[in-house]
Amino acid sequence: MKRYLCDIYESLHELTWYFGCQDINGECCGDISFVEYRALRKISQETNPPIKLLKDALNVTKSGATRIIDRLETKGYAVRRHSHKDGRICCIELTEKGKFTVEEINNRYASFLGESLKDKELQTLSNINNTLNALVSALRQQGLGSIRK
Amino acid sequence: MKRYLCDIYESLHELTWYFGCQDINGECCGDISFVEYRALRKISQETNPPIKLLKDALNVTKSGATRIIDRLETKGYAVRRHSHKDGRICCIELTEKGKFTVEEINNRYASFLGESLKDKELQTLSNINNTLNALVSALRQQGLGSIRK
DNA sequence: TCAATATAGTTGATTAAATCAACTATAATA
DNA sequence: TATTATAGTTGATTTAATCAACTATATTGA
Numbered sequence: 001m002k003r004y005l006c007d008i009y010e011s012l013h014e015l016t017w018y019f020g021c022q023d024i025n026g027e028c029c030g031d032i033s034f035v036e037y038r039a040l041r042k043i044s045q046e047t048n049p050p051i052k053l054l055k056d057a058l059n060v061t062k063s064g065a066t067r068i069i070d071r072l073e074t075k076g077y078a079v080r081r082h083s084h085k086d087g088r089i090c091c092i093e094l095t096e097k098g099k100f101t102v103e104e105i106n107n108r109y110a111s112f113l114g115e116s117l118k119d120k121e122l123q124t125l126s127n128i129n130n131t132l133n134a135l136v137s138a139l140r141q142q143g144l145g146s147i148r149k
Numbered sequence: 150m151k152r153y154l155c156d157i158y159e160s161l162h163e164l165t166w167y168f169g170c171q172d173i174n175g176e177c178c179g180d181i182s183f184v185e186y187r188a189l190r191k192i193s194q195e196t197n198p199p200i201k202l203l204k205d206a207l208n209v210t211k212s213g214a215t216r217i218i219d220r221l222e223t224k225g226y227a228v229r230r231h232s233h234k235d236g237r238i239c240c241i242e243l244t245e246k247g248k249f250t251v252e253e254i255n256n257r258y259a260s261f262l263g264e265s266l267k268d269k270e271l272q273t274l275s276n277i278n279n280t281l282n283a284l285v286s287a288l289r290q291q292g293l294g295s296i297r298k
Numbered sequence: 299t300c301a302a303t304a305t306a307g308t309t310g311a312t313t314a315a316a317t318c319a320a321c322t323a324t325a326a327t328a
Numbered sequence: 329t330a331t332t333a334t335a336g337t338t339g340a341t342t343t344a345a346t347c348a349a350c351t352a353t354a355t356t357g358a
Contacts, residue, residue, distance in 0.1 A: 001263075001271065001274065002259075002263075004271075004274040004275060004277075004278050005259050005260075005262055005263045005266070005274070006255075006259055007278050007281075007282070008262060008274070008277055008278050008281060009168075009255070009258055009259045009262055011278070011281035011282060011284070011285045012164055012167075012168045012262075012281070013168060013190070014285045014288075014289070015161055015164060015165070015168075015281070015284065015285060015288070016164070016165050016168050017208075018161075018288050019158075019161045019162065019164075019165050033314085033315085035315090038162075041162070050335075050336090051335070051336060051337095052334085052335065052336085059166075060316075060317090061316080061317060061318080062335075062336065062337090063316085063317070063318080063319095063336085063337070063338080064315080064316055064317070065336090066336065066337060066338085067315075067316080067337095068315090070337095071315090086324075086325070086334095086335085087323075087324050087325075087335095088323065088324045088325065088334065088335040088336070089324095089334095089335060089336085090335080090336070106155075106158070109158055110151075110154045110155055110158045111154075112291070113154055113157060113158055113161075113288075114150075114151075114154050115291060116287040116288045116290070116291040117154070117284075117287055120283075120287070122150065122153075124283070125150065125153040125154075125157070126153060127276075127280055128153075128157055128280050128283070128284055129153050129156050129157050129160070131276060131277050131280040131281070132156075132157060132160035132161070132164070132280075133156070133160060134269075134273070134277070135160070135164065135266075135277055136160045136163045136164060138265040138266055138269070139163075139164070139167050139262075139265045140163070141265070142261070142264055142265040148317090149317090149318080182343090182344085184344090199306075199307090200306070200307060201305085201306065201307085209345075209346090210345080210346060210347080211306075211307065211308090212307085212308070212309080212345085212346070212347080212348095213344080213345055213346070214307090215307060215308060215309085216308095216344075216345080217344090219308095220344090235305095235306085235353075235354070236306095236352075236353050236354080237305065237306040237307070237352065237353045237354065238305095238306060238307085238353095239306080239307070297346090298346090298347080
């Protein structure tokens with residue numbers, strides 16, 4: 001049991017290295033940083049999320065989130081819209097450029113992954129997928145909420 | 150195939166969130182940052198690695214690596230030793246405090262993981278482990294070297 | 299052998315990006 | 329309607345990275 005956990009932890013660390021903090025061969029993100037990419041991804045998965053949601057998703061402070069959006073806005077990847085329902089909230093929306101870019105980067109990572117797994121059986125891929133899903137939902141269940149102000 | 154890849158990529162992103170960039174409930178690292186922890190881990194896995202190895206492992210520039218070691222040294226987690234074989238190289242060594250700390254943090258993460266998986270069969274854990282290993286070695290094979298100066 | 303080149307690491311200056319604390323504005327509540 | 333809570337922004341500061349120039353040692357090859 002302990003042995004398995006340590007090995008799994010070890011693997012997760014290494015996976016993290018590949019997917020968690022860096023470009024792929026220097027060609028990931030053009031003029032956006034990795035957190036900015038993560039922000040774009042999150043925005044693309046939600047419908048007009050408020051800044052607070054990004055703060056939690058990215059685990060930064062709210063001023064940190066404000067600034068990430070500032071940067072994305074300046075570079076033309078996203079815009080702030082005022083909420084009609086609640087005047088305090090601003091809803092983040094991707095521009096066309098933002099949508100295009102997040103897709104492009106997603107594809108680059110996915111094809112890197114595809115390249116790595118190109119010799120695997122379909123069954124193996126399905127296994128990997130199921131296993132990761134199980135792992136993710138176990139972790140998600142346990143929580144680990146945002147810890148920043 | 151494409152579908153699997155996207156899902157897998159999605160899971161990896163989420164795993165990354167849990168293990169790749171942040172503290173666990175604010176209680177991970179005390180006075181060391183996440184990259185510093187990664188550096189400690191790497192040092193603990195090698196025998197007196199030179200700075201260059203850390204630069205590659207952490208994907209930072211060599212001056213970046215120098216500074217990470219500076220910090221670890223100042224805080225008493227590691228020391229530089231001169232190589233006897235090659236005067237240009239300095240070998241990084243963990244102090245007792247460093248060894249203790251990296252173990253402690255490893256355990257904290259592993260037990261977070263263990264908590265999440267506590268209801269799983271041993272067989273399931275074994276599956277997860279095998280699957281992750283397969284994934285990691287596939288990625289490792291494909292490369293993705295350091296891209297910093 | 300020794301000049302040229304390569305490698306390992308450090309340092310000063312700069313930049314990027316985060317934090318904190320104080321602030322404005324709106325909404326919820328009692 | 330006064331109080332409190334929530335969403336977001338801003339100025340000042342801090343952390344930690346980069347780049348370019350540097351020192352020191354090792355390797356190479358004419």
